[in-house]
Amino acid sequence: MADTEWKAGAKNVIGYLKELRKLTADADGAHRVAWTPTWDKAQAWFKEKMEAEGAEVSVDSANSVWAKIPGETEEAVLIGSHLDCVPNGGWLDGALGVTGGMGAICRYGIHGKKPKKTIYVVSWADEEGARFGRSCIGSSAVSGALDVEEAAKLKDNDGISFVDALKRYHLDVHDFPKARDEFLAKNIKEYLELHIEQAPVLESQKKSVACVYGITGCERQYITFHGQRTHSGAPIPMRHDAFLAAAEASLAFRDIGLKHDAYCTVGKVSVAPDVVTISPDTCTISLDQRSIDPDVLATIVKEAKEACLEAAEHNKVTVTFEPVWSIPPTIFDEHLKKLCQAAVEEETGEPTTMFSGPLHDAAEMAKIVPSIMMFAMSSRGLSHCKEEDTPEKDLELAIAAFLRLVDKAVGE
Secondary structure, three states: OOHHHHHHHHHHHHHHHHHHHHHHEEOOEEOOOOOOHHHHHHHHHHHHHHHHOOOEEEEOOOOOEEEEEOOOEEEEEEEEEEOOOOOOEOOOOOHHHHHHHHHHHHHHOOOOOOOOEEEEEEEEOOOOOOOOOOOOHHHHHHHOOOOHHHHOOOEOOOOOEHHHHHHOOOOOHHHOOHHHHHHHOOOEEEEEEEEEOOOOHHHHOOOOEEEEEEEOEEEEEEEEEEOEOEEOOOOHHHOEOHHHHHHHHHHHHHHHHHHHOOEEEOOOEEEEOOOOOEEOOEEEEEEEEEEOOHHHHHHHHHHHHHHHHHHHHHOOOEEEEEEEEEEOOEEOOHHHHHHHHHHHHHHHOOOOEEEEOOOOOHHHHOOOOOEEEEEEOOHHHOOOOOOOOOOHHHHHHHHHHHHHHHHHHHHO
């Protein structure tokens, strides 16, 4: 295959990305939050584009959308990512991986040659968990990791339950596990995913693309400090201030992350009664902790709990813990890693390799099928915001490298 064909394919993918941005974003960013009308519009766009390329399109029991190009054999390679995003998100997060797969379909669909292996491209349902708090809904339904009873209890910030939100789609969360059997019937042997890095590592190294050998594990929980509300004129040493306990613990989380070269993030904070003249009696915070090393992950979770108990005692309050979600670190398939490194090196001259701090659907897929990821650099490391971007020349390199990887996986 001539280099010009991979580069032409990359330009085609960038065209898809720009078209999707025009359809689902504005000056405030992208608005493809899962289980909303704009996400539905994005999914419909994906279906329409793939049908126009001659792909067979279907929707599984967890509402993930699939496109298929039959190959010379039924043995299949799956390319996937997600079209949903966080509120006011970026134009590349998730969408790059789906459109990268669309680019492969275009090269092997009605306008191209028949692939040796069957190719599937999937737009996974609700990778972000932005509305209901549970990430990787579609891919975890396929992997078998989705706890449907826990999922049935989820509610969004407006108090709307996940169960009720699904009624609009004529879906029942208890049917989601059927997606696993539907997946197994597809004879998929490998999973490939292209994504933006969502961190500044590649940019700092002046590199456009890297093979991703693994994904950090994640432990996510809500922590609630319980105190006693009192007037803001009461002396601080005599208060039982739930917010001060949460703040003290949060600063300790930062130190824990730095000490272990790991990730600790407080992303949500809510206080009650939320009145300017009252010190809060309740403060709930989220804590998201990540590491590529399972022993380190266990250690930072333990130390965070100890920090919470110490902060609670110091501020004369109590504390409770509510686990939300957990996934162990993922190390990708060694054979696919070699193919991915080779594709990166052929395109850039260097076999750059790294691990991912952010979570991706590939972590779920790696539980059931050999998997690999590739990263495109992120400008300033920004993601989950409207400023998310990657220069077009870097995008072209990353997409071309990914299309090389697809050819290697399909052509073996």
